[in-house]
Amino acid sequence: YFSVDLHRGEIVVNERIDREILCGKNANCLLPLQIVIEDPLQLYRVEVDIQDINDNYPHFQSTDRVLKIAESTVPGMRFPLESALDPDVGSNSLKSYTLSKDECFSLKVKDLGDGRKVPELVLEKPLDREKKPMHQLTLTALDGGNPVRSGASQINITVLDINDNNPVFEKNVYKVAINENTKHGTSFLKVQATDLDEGPNGEIQYSLGEHTSDELRSLFRIDQKTGEIILNGELDYETTPFYNIEVSAKDRGVPEMEGHCTVEIEVADINDNPPQIVLTSKPSPVREDAPSGTVVALISARDIDSSDNGKVSLQTQCDLPFILKPSFSNEYSLVTNGILDRETFPEYNVEITAFDSGSPPLSSKTIIPVKILDVNDNAPKFSDNVYHVYVKENNTPGSIICSVSAQDVDVGVNGKISYSIENPKVWDTPISSYMYINSDNGSIFSMHSFDFEQIKVFEVIVQAKDHGSPSLSSNATVYVFILDHNDNAPAVIYPSTSMGSVTHQRMPRSAKAGHLVTKVTAVDADSGHNAWLFYRLAEATDTSLFSVNLHTGEVRTKRAVSEHDDSSQRLLIEIKDNGEPIQSTTVTLDILVEDGFHEPILDYREKTIEPNKKTGKITLYLIISLASVSLLCLLTFFILLVKCARGSRGGSSCCIRRTNSEYKNPNRNLQIQLNTDGPIKYVEVLGGDMMSQSQSFGSYLSPMSEFSDLTLVKPSSTTNFTDTLNVLDASLPDSAWTFESQQDLGQLRLRFCLSKVTFLQ
Incomplete structure (x- = not known):
């Protein structure tokens, strides 16, 4: 730029000097020169001060700008422009702005304090889009030179009438201190604005202000969605200790609405001592029903650093029902802040973190154990709501029949359980006469020996009650099913033995082989297999003369009676059941063989020797019916088997659990017992459900019946078993029975006998 005239010693300008290129915005522009003079040799230092002239016009980066302002904008709202x-400095630099005249807008100039001036457009009057949808303004920038130079920018304002809420920042000015050695990419501040509009009109996007310089944009950036301000470069406290950033928040409405705030950033340094946490008091156990605000422990914090580096704040985990409540300077109370449940969390380890106010802040942690005391807030719970117990009759009194178990998640006396039986009676009998429960372990003992023929099932309500205050309880139902035991011997109902142990019968000496002498009939009070009866000739005067049918009890001649046979024959017939152990009884028959006793119905013998067509048809029908019933039983058994198999895979037992409706159905568990030799003479039908006494139906054929007419006795719930036996005694053949007395019957008489029925309500 300069040279020296060697003859005159003048410093000469070689080319045009542009101060703005050499020194930029610096107020002083000095160019140092060194000049050497020979003879004598001397060195001189020369500083050339480049004086600024007003050779630059103020200019805008964009000469045309569009603003969209909602007509609902309130007067006084400012819009940064x-x-x-102006590259010039001093008096030649930018000095002022002017705005073309408009009744709705005025111009304010904001001085940022660093020599920069920011023009702001101020709304003076409410806008009315319907009257004036467009405003055109001219913004002029003037410098302080002589002559004055200027630059202009056209501002086109569009007035819109939608989205009438601006984003509003929580603060107009955010102040933050940041360490100069903060790493690149660190988020150090989050500004937040809210917009009362909904949808796109309420969705906010953050950005740095339009007047933000390129230098600031290279140092800081803002997340458009979260408002987090992130360090994008390196800070230097010695170069720039303070930054001022304008932040805009725009919504996505039409038109866009925006709000503004200022972020003041202070660059600072130092901090080397972490804070300390001191427990002023030992943590106290807390009841699980303690209200929010209950004090658990007293805590203090201290930091040996000074100033802001010694200021300590505490915080605890946000996911625990505890908070820190400040009381005095660096003094805190740890208090409850939510519902406590000892069964879920019997003890908490509360982590307390202390932070100082240094930059960067240092921290320390401590863990405070808090024990939760139990409160009786849980009722005992049975492992099953319903128990099914099966007990054999004739059990030993005092023996254990089952145990129920309940659990209480509480502890101590609140979890200690006592068991008791709630229902006072069973079948109008005190429950204490049936069973007793151990109050400590839930074991249930029988108090007497059960009789299946008297009671088949009963229900017991067991209560489990804890010892808390107040105590809590729950109930379970125990269904006790009595299983039959073969404890009843068969009872002979014909021939009648009421007048003695020996019965008397008559038969003609002319009787042939197969002649029906009489029929022994017996019943068994047991059920099922225990009630199946078998007849056997135990002793006889002449064993070669008589035989007894195993199933029907019919006494017939094995051969024709001869003249040499004794006229008085005694038979001892034994009747056994099918139980375990076998029960039996005997009946003695005295048979008088008379010479003058003639067969009363000769044609009947002919019929028996030569079966007629009607008897054959009846037999055929009975065989078909028996086959159909057998097939139906097999099909039913197969269906039940499949159902039980599916039920067991589903986790339930079809063979043990039953609904209440099944217990109350009075027509279940029918069993049909038939004799298996020859034409059907006897049918036994056993019916009943598990909650009632069994029903027994019996049909009897008179020995000389020819037809299959049935006579049905209507079941009655009040029929007594003894009365039924009396009816049978009166209806069946007695010692005076003869073929003549039965000839005119000519039909099959079927009687159904029903034992006493009792239902469990």
């Missing part, structure tokens, strides 16, 4: 640039 683009700042003009």
